[in-house]
Amino acid sequence: xxxxxxxxxxxxxxxxxxxxxxxxxxxxxxxxxxxxxxxxxxxxxxxxxxxxxxxxxxxxxxxxxxxxxxxxxxxxxxxxxxxxxxxxxxxxxxxxxxxxxxxxxxxxxxxxxxxxxxxxxxxxxxxxxxxxxxxxxxxxxxxxxxxxxxxxxxxxxxx
Numbered sequence: 001x002x003x004x005x006x007x008x009x010x011x012x013x014x015x016x017x018x019x020x021x022x023x024x025x026x027x028x029x030x031x032x033x034x035x036x037x038x039x040x041x042x043x044x045x046x047x048x049x050x051x052x053x054x055x056x057x058x059x060x061x062x063x064x065x066x067x068x069x070x071x072x073x074x075x076x077x078x079x080x081x082x083x084x085x086x087x088x089x090x091x092x093x094x095x096x097x098x099x100x101x102x103x104x105x106x107x108x109x110x111x112x113x114x115x116x117x118x119x120x121x122x123x124x125x126x127x128x129x130x131x132x133x134x135x136x137x138x139x140x141x142x143x144x145x146x147x148x149x150x151x152x153x154x155x156x157x158x159x
Contacts, residue, residue, distance in 0.1 A: 053059055133141060
């Protein structure tokens with residue numbers, strides 16, 4: 001108990017000996033510039049210099065990317081090593097490719113169905129040609145018949 005009183009008494013003595021001083025503000029030490037008075041209008045007024053790092057396009061892009069990733073994730077950016085990012089992108093690409101192949105396999109039709117579709121298309125084309133022939137004038141029909149007969153005669157000569 002005595003030690004505590006002595007320590008507090010010593011602290012009290014120190015406080016009473018040293019007067020409390022508030023330091024003067026820094027603005028009182030710095031002289032005011034002359035150009036603020038307005039009588040030197042013809043002089044070039046100084047401007048704040050730009051920080052070359054902050055002014056660079058790379059820094060601005062990086063800052064913008066960090067802000068957007070922070071807004072999206074809500075926490076600080078977790079920087080992954082480049083190898084890990086590349087491996088994840090490859091894995092993602094593989095999964096996409098595999099899904100596409102599975103979808104194509106489901107959509108793939110059998111050879112029998114392919115032949116049926118080909119025959120169906122050929123029949124539709126023949127029907128369209130016949131309809132066009134029915135609408136065509138007489139001289140066009142005769143001309144097509146002549147082409148067919150001349151084509152048959154050439155084939156017979158080759159045989």
